[in-house]
Every structure is written in C-alpha cells, then in structure tokens.
Amino acid sequence: MKIIMLGAPGAGKGTQAKMIAEKYQIPHVSTGDIFRANIKNGTELGMEAKKYMDQGLLVPDELTVKILLDRVAQADCENGYVLDGFPRTIPQAEVLDEALTKIGEKIDFAINVDVPDENIVRRMSGRRACLKCGATYHIEHIPPKTEGVCDTCGSELVLRDDDKPETVLNRLTVYHNQTQPLIDFYTAKGVLRSVDGTVDMKDVFTAITEILG
Ligand code: ADP
Numbered sequence: 225m226k227i228i229m230l231g232a233p234g235a236g237k238g239t240q241a242k243m244i245a246e247k248y249q250i251p252h253v254s255t256g257d258i259f260r261a262n263i264k265n266g267t268e269l270g271m272e273a274k275k276y277m278d279q280g281l282l283v284p285d286e287l288t289v290k291i292l293l294d295r296v297a298q299a300d301c302e303n304g305y306v307l308d309g310f311p312r313t314i315p316q317a318e319v320l321d322e323a324l325t326k327i328g329e330k331i332d333f334a335i336n337v338d339v340p341d342e343n344i345v346r347r348m349s350g351r352r353a354c355l356k357c358g359a360t361y362h363i364e365h366i367p368p369k370t371e372g373v374c375d376t377c378g379s380e381l382v383l384r385d386d387d388k389p390e391t392v393l394n395r396l397t398v399y400h401n402q403t404q405p406l407i408d409f410y411t412a413k414g415v416l417r418s419v420d421g422t423v424d425m426k427d428v429f430t431a432i433t434e435i436l437g
C-alpha cells in the first residue's frame with residue numbers, strides 16, 4: 225500500500241504516519257526527517273537544505289525529488305510506504321506520479337489531515353522533537369514520560385528551529401500557496417480522503433484505519 229499524508233505543518237502527519245507504518249508494516253518516509261538527519265551529520269545536502277528550512281521555505285524541487293526517489297527505490301519500500309511531507313508541490317507530485325506509472329504502480333490513498341490555521345501555531349510551539357530517532361511529542365497533548373527526554377531512545381528533546389512562531393507563519397503561507405493545490409490534484413485522481421485532525425490522536429488514527437481497511 226502506498227500512502228501520502230497531506231496537511232498543514234503541524235497537522236499531525238508525522239504522528240499518524242508513524243502509527244500507520246507500524247500497523248501496516250511499511251516504512252515511514254519523511255523528507256523533513258531525511259533533511260534533519262543530514263543537517264545533524266553536517267552533510268552538503270544538509271547545509272543546502274538548512275538555508276531554506278530555517279526561513280520556513282521549501283527546499284528546491286530538484287534536490288527533494290532526487291532524495292525521495294532514491295529512498296523509495298530501496299528494498300524495504302517494495303511493498304509500499306507512507307510518505308510524510310512529500311509531495312509538497314505540484315511538480316513534486318507529477319514527478320512521483322510519472323516514476324510510479326513507469327513501473328506500473330500508483331498511490332493508493334492521499335490522506336488529508338485537516339486542521340485549521342488557528343490551531344497550528346499553538347501545536348507547533350508545544351512540539352518537541354527527538355533529532356536522534358525522529359519521535360515527536362507535545363508538551364500538553366502528548367508529553368514524554370520524563371520532561372525533555374525521548375521515551376524511545378533517551379535523547380534530549382528540542383524545539384525545532386523552524387517551529388518558532390515567526391517561521392511557522394511563513395510555513396503556513398507556503399503551505400497554502402504551494403502544497404494545498406495537491407488536494408485538488410489527488411481528488412482528481414480519486415484517491416483523496418480527509419480526516420478531522422483536531423480530535424485526539426487516537427481518534428484521528430481510527431478514522432484513518434477505517435479508510436485504509
Ligand atoms: P512539518 O512536518 O512540520 O510540516 P517537515 O519535517 O515535513 O515539517 O518539513 C520541515 C521542512 O523541511 C519544511 O519546512 C521544508 O523546508 C523542508 N521540506 C520537507 N519536505 C519537503 C519537500 N517535500 N519539499 C520541499 N521542502 C521540504
């Protein structure tokens with residue numbers, strides 16, 4: 225099964241994608257996580273991506289598409305995957321579509337996690353991330369067992385540089401201009417499904433599993 229997660233920054237795509245990956249035994253592929261791992265390791269790709277990420281802008285399509293296509297060509301993606309944070313532009317979606325068509329495959333579902341802008345800034349300022357294992361928490365809604373420490377790997381949790389309110393507003397504008405058009409793109413393909421992302425994360429997941437079967 226090949227699944228795409230759509231939604232504003234902070235809508236809960238990553239949270240839900242991790243649960244989907246576990247239940248359906250497919251890899252969770254997050255372009256944001258790939259970029260952050262590269263930044264942490266000081267690679268050339270990481271340094272290039274950081275310039276855009278820190279401003280809340282998208283990393284250029286050429287760079288992003290290459291990384292994503294390499295990732296989904298790996299053996300563990302043979303039986304499907306859940307994409308989180310890709311595609312984010314129409315050109316990215318078109319490249320993915322062409323690559324899949326070439327091998328006789330297609331996206332099965334694009335799940336739109338719907339959360340209004342008013343909720344987003346609050347969600348993001350409370351988000352805490354583990355840069356080691358990619359786990360995500362929320363200081364009020366989804367707290368770790370010990371404050372500031374990752375439940376999964378014991379590393380320190382941080383507020384991402386791009387989760388500061390002024391950058392979040394830029395990211396929301398970028399979302400509306402560049403990413404939201406994908407809702408029409410996948411509606412036209414007949415694979416778009418929307419869920420209410422404002423309810424408890426478990427209830428969001430229930431709605432998603434009803435769609436995926
Ligand atoms: P969030 O989950 O909060 O929306 P991500 O971790 O998906 O954030 O992405 C963080 C940043 O990484 C984005 O703001 C953007 O700069 C960059 N990025 C991630 N995925 C893409 C993509 N598909 N295209 C362009 N930039 C991307």
Ligand code: ADP
Nearest residue numbers: 233234235236237238239351361362365424425
């Ligand atoms: P995205 O990947 O779309 O940017 P995340 O999955 O990282 O979003 O979630 C953003 C923040 O909101 C995180 O702090 C996360 O713990 C929290 N969160 C996720 N789902 C919910 C929910 N249903 N209700 C409240 N907070 C949530």
Ligand code: ZN
Nearest residue numbers: 354357374377
């Ligand atoms: Zn961790």
